[in-house]
Amino acid sequence: MTKHSPLACLSNATLFKDLPESLRKKLVTISTHQEYFPKGSLIRQPFDGKDGMLVMDKGKAKVYSLNEDGKETILGLLNKGDSEGQEHLFSTSARENFIQATTDAWVCSMTRNDFQKLVRQTPDLALSLLNDFGQKLVTAEKNTVRRNSMDAKQRIMAYLNDLSKNKVQIK
Template identity: 30%
Template sequence: MGDGHDHRLHFVRAVRLFGGLPEAAQERVASAAVTRRYRRDERIYGPGDRTGLFVVHRGLVKVYRITESGNEQLIRLMSPGDFLGETALLADTTTDHFAVALQPSELCVMDRARFTRLLGQHPSVAVEMLQTVSGRLGTAEEMVSALSGKSVRQWLAQQLLHLADEAGGADFRLPTTKKELASYLGTTAETLSRRLGALQEAGVIRLGPRRQVEVLDPEALRRVAST
């Protein structure tokens, strides 16, 4: 088999969604998947499109909606190993949101017919997908609850702790612009900048160039998140 297939097979084996499949099934997924590359800020799909299953191999993908007031509402960020497009795919409908590459990105795509057959042959994939989607729903519900009961300062501290945990250390780069992060937190970019500045003045974090952040006092940040 060619290098392209070997490349896809290596990726399929590394993705949790397909990791539990027998080797022969992983081979079929790799053969059925198509690799697509996207430039920075290139749209992957938008409202009204019929999607396949997209699995992020490399890069970062922003999923968002446009609100009735015309503002952009960030839904989530998708990093390597994450999948998207599943709602429209499983319901056989068109999507109602946008997906855009925030960085040069590479995604593996499987069309609806092939993916539906895979689900029929290997229900474990459906179970894994449901667990992931359920986790996303739980996170969204927590966010709604948090935004209604916590201040922007608390929610920002919680997000910074989460990003540090994902990065595996105190230093990390904000994955989005301040405007996008503010949209996600339900506030304005100006308010977000003030809250970040206050945390820096208090010696809790250090802000660097190109959206770099260093958590100097994680315990203090945890106290901010919880009080």
């Protein structure tokens, strides 16, 4: 069995993967690691008072909602390294979905309050996150323009061109 690495676990979260290691190490200090959930147990549910995000360290889970009649709609599946709830680090809105372990699962997490406190104390973290969000907004706007002004072939060619520009050279 491999030893748990809190830094590697949090680095899997899309929100944090591009942050400098020094900032990710600060995030480790405010996170909880390897909380165990047996198969079938609820990891999160609406109004459980658990805000913030989680990262699947081991195991699998499903994210789902229930309609008024109790019918389940699966919104996604979480595997090792997947994260869920990043939006809850920035918003006070209540969680509306359920997260249930489909195998025995170990989860790393951080609360909104701890995250917000660290962001206030760490300007470099705040700036890195803002820059990342800004880049995502630019990409979203570019995709909207493309969707409204290009046919499918042109959109695919533009996307492939973008990928080629972002290609990382391996030395």
